[in-house]
Amino acid sequence: MVGYLLNRTFQILLTLFVFMSIVFFIVNAQPGDVSNVYALNPDLPPETRERLRDLFGVNEPLWKQYLVHVRNTLTGNFGVSFSNYPRSVADIVMERLPRTLALFMTATVLSFYLGFALGKIIAWRRGGWTEYTSTIGGVTLYTVFTPWFGLMMIWLLGFKAGWLPIGKFLDPELWRDAPTDANAVFGMMIATAVAASVIVFAVFALTKKRRGSGAALIRIGSLAGSLLVAVGIWLVAGTGYLAWDIIRHMVLPVVTLTLISFAGTMLLTRSSMLETMREDYVVAARAKGLPEKDVRDRHVARNALLPVVTSFMFSLAFAVDGGVIIESIFSWPGMGQTLVSAAVAEDLPLAVGAFVFVGSFILLAHLAADVLYVYLDPRIRY
């Protein structure tokens, strides 16, 4: 196992290096450079743009730029963004990443929960009309033309019904007199969410062995209790209305993302369930006279969970990447938009830095999925 991990870590580093080089050259191969952004600015004479090029080092020969870049990246220095000068790449990523993670992880968790619950049911009732309608509906949403669907959701829920704000991260008018800045509030929100989930998970883990209405009461109580405490703290702190504003802006993109992506999990769960249902222990469980619901949830679904968990790890990893389309439709300032705007503006340090960050996260998740697989399935050994 240790040898396997070492080998994989080495391969990950090598892959990352190749990936970084490819990104560097692809971004660099675009015509022009970062000074093009200022080409139409009458206040900047050509000499200034030339000086800008010298300053950023884009006048150097390509191989020299590449070597400098490799040296900096290896020493953990991702540099300063060209287009957001003088902010550092690490600073920008640290601001955008939590926003993307909060949005996409919430949606990923929701869509996996929904997908798993639906997948269980449609596998159990194979061939019924429930299966056909949910498969067709789910696949249509899964392959829907995302920009159109996002706009429809905005139009329907935000514009026509007027229930939700129609995009952006927050409402600037509300924040004008706010005592703190958005990043601080958002950081606190994430901390609250993490703390609440840890408590709920702990309670669930502790009552795992217990059955019956008492355990269910404890679980629901812990869920409601931690929610109440969180709301109470925010109300006492006096910034609750700001947090509520951010939450309101998150609802529409999260709902849209969940609707778009749940079908993937649903169909995966269905296939996995259908394979598991042929096992002998399922017949044994039925022969013991267990109720169908227990056979489904405790014997089949548990064992069908394996590929779903792996795919969940991957989805979480790809949440870092964000969705360019979703983020631009909902004007959400996250990683997806950062990646694209940096690449298009030839902001080399930001583009390569962000791509490498996303890439390493994905590779690590790949490794984590493999390790988790060994832990979950005792039949697999390295």
Next chain:
Amino acid sequence: MDVQRAPRSVDHSLWRTRLGLAADRLRENWAAFVRARVGVIGLAVIIFYALLAAAHPVLMSTVWDESIYDPVVGYSFDETRQPAPPSLRHPLGTDPLGRDILSQLMFSARSEFMLGLLAAVVTVCIGTMVGAAAAYFGGIVDTILMRLADIMIMMPGISVLIVLSALIGVEHLELGLIIGVLSGFGGTGVVLKSQALSVVVKPYIQAARVAGGGPLHIILVHVVPNLLPLSFLYMMFTVTSAIFSEAVLSFLGLLDIRMSWGLMIHTTESAGYLTQVTEAWWLIFPASLSITLLCSSFYLVGRSLDEVVNPRLRRA
């Protein structure tokens, strides 16, 4: 099982027996495909769009006047106001530039099919070879190909395509090739490798090796044919992702193509009609729904094929 069935009559020649077996298997697979139901609906939608695509040149040369109905340079002189709502002359109305929407829709269907087919064929050719080679040779070949797959999977697809479209003029041909290479060396290759792993340990592969077959011969003649059903399945998923990527990229106005469903919505957006959902519905819904319907149809067909080719999903 048909495979073990003896030739029906002794005087039948070998090819006739093989043909009969193939027909039997086709019939059986078709029955399984039909039983999965959703694929039939998908197939019906695909055929509908194929008919639309095929009808376009016919209509252009007979009923439709080229100066009015040309999807790119046509102009409807009869309408006083563009975009015009649907009428008898223009069943789906005209776009902000006075071009017939139905004609654009039908014209684009053909290029969507070509793009999907190209991307799918490239994916499957690369994917089966990568998968078969990685599984057959193992060791260093496997490591290199699978790490390459990691890099391809890491590439955030749409972002990379956006950068590439700024680099080179991307048309349907280039787009199909790029998507094919990304998915062939990436996800599809990995899936086909896992399938190929179960093929290369079969006794007949060893037998072929003992009989003196070279690696290329064994891969092409014995491994690849066993990967074909699964790769056919992944062809369908590639078609979906190709059409989807094309729609998104032309919606963002990044492709050098003359007409497509995505471009129709791009035109709507740049003319400012995208938010007038009820007032200018014919500018938004036909193209968006076509993209969605064709993508989901190919996906549904793929899902139903999965029921056919995956023995673990067969019904008892």
